[in-house]
Amino acid sequence: MSGDEQKPKPPGTGAGGASGPTGASNASSAGAAAFGPQEIARRDVSGSTAGRAREGMFGIQGSGDTSGFGGLRLPGYAPAPAERPYGGWFDEVADEAAEALADDNGAGGAPFDLCVQQITVDRGEMTWYVDREHLVRLARTLRDDPALRFEFCSGVSGVDYGEGVPQQLHVVIHLLSMTYRRRLRLEIALDLDDARCPSLVEVYPTADWHERETWDMFGVVFEGHPSLTRILMPDDWNGHPQLKSYPLGGIPVEYHDAEIPPPDQRRAYT
């Protein structure tokens, strides 16, 4: 991670119709594109919105609905920031991490609340929304600190929350502390047109294939990865299939007196 200026667009992101138009709302978080070690500033946390807004019922519009349900409005889901006390061991881990990060602050590192933009506790799982420029240092601290000992990385993967969601692309990292039997999720929200994230391979070698898969499926460029190549799709494939803007494909199936459209064109009730 070196660039303090906008890097050229990664190859393939725009190919094959894979990269959808990024929502106009991305403009609001354009400041987050600054990505360099010299800038230690709190980024816009509203990027942790994770879900699209809904209206009406059954996804049907213009049907002449007179029931009134068509007027329903449901805002997009945003995971709520957790409040102290988080409960269980969650407070302890947050405190220890803050302490460990403060200890090596002499090296010019950012304190905990700049590294971790938001903490969410949901359904018994703890998620830290992490600023990508501090990811590697945070992960190393989580792995090495004797009171944290997240020595095992379960996996790295991506989630595309779909068009219109600010910072729609998320990188999700699941860590496991075998010493303390704790699980922690790190999440990094990215803009689709600036899908770059530092690689964790130097901290967790197991992230190698996971990051290749995330690049392959979502087009996230992991900077510092030893050889970021496609892993599931053929080397010369265009586009990144797990993006919401990438079509599922399929053909209609014909029966007597009936034709069933492909799955992505069937009526969806969501």
Next chain:
Amino acid sequence: MSSGNVTDTHTDPYAASDPYAATSRETTEGTVYTVTGGDWDEMVDQTAGDERIVINMGPQHPSTHGVLRLVLELSGETVTDARLVIGYLHTGIEKNCEYRTWTQGVTFVTRMDYLAPLFNETAYCLSTERLLGIEVPERAATIRVLLMEINRIASHLVALATGGMELGALTGMTNGFREREEALHLLEFLTGLRMNHAFIRPGGVVQDLPEGYEDRIRSFVAVMRERLPGFHKLLTGNRIWRQRLEGVGYLPLDGCLALGVTGPILRSAGLAWDLRQVDPYLGYEHYDFEVPTDTAADSFARYLLRVEEMSESLKIIEQALGRLEPGPVMVEDAKIAWPARLSIGADGMGNSLEHVRRIMGQSMESLIHHFKLVTEGFKVPPGQAYVPIESPRGELGAHLVSDGGTRPLRVHFRDPSFVNLQAAPAMAEGGMVSDVIAALASLDPVMGGCDR
């Protein structure tokens, strides 16, 4: 290899210069063509002076455990560099799940790791249930445990069988598949299908176990108790088997942790890490069983652990039978429970006539619920969940994300085959080509799960 009696009958002028052209000869059965790769001696001549030979193994080589491709760099017969190429069985299951309801997703994920379908289903359903905030009834949880342990035995038997086949122990292969057939017959009796069951659904299991299940399961346990020691007789003391496996595919504990390796490979390095005990789910904390470990960290230790784990699974199966109390096998919530009441009719399996009569003729509520659940599916509150379980190959985690709709926003499986395969170069480099096979077999990768 060319032999003396082959006469080249090709009239193609380019044939003489093409070392890979097929030769043919006339026999009483007609013309027989011999298609080969290059001659080894010729290849060595061509590469004379170049110490390094790169060979490609797979993706259709019988001892690469499915469509896995290995690119090996050799110095003599020693592997100096091994690279794995995967993706040949990528089927886009994760993407497909985003276009189906939460219940339909089960039939997709069950096809990922096709040797352990019930584990995929359980991980998916546990994750969905955490998102929904529901707990399955006691009987459903016990049935899941019961089925998973039968499945674990079937999966480990395939690991032994294919591992034996790849090393030339063909009786190990025939015995392993014979025993596995017992497990599959039992699963077919219990769930209706040998594989890809789709029996475990969000909220419980699709239906109760059939009549007479207890006798069938007990006789299965008895048969396995009798036959499992046969592997010790056949293989454990076998000198060839030991020499092929001992000290091969060594991966110590720090290597396992760095590379994210779990399951029998991690336990063969000495760490008793089994999610059934360290992070119990579905009431595993109530079962009395051992987690076998070893410290040799080699292929032989992994073989032994798999045999021992099967015996432990038999113990769990018996205890699960004792814990099965009559009760519901699906949550009571009519907004979630799949409304089907299946029975065997004259035209095969379908909804029972009584159930159809009830929903069509007597209960408006049932009809509405049936219609809504089948066409629309149930809504899952937004959020994300990651539930790991102990599959035969290690940590199988289902990371599901919901945006509040009737379809998942994202389904991701952390499949142990995918992660464990990363360790293959660390196990194979510096060894012989033949040891690559033994090391890979001890990983027991399933490419369906790896590529998804």
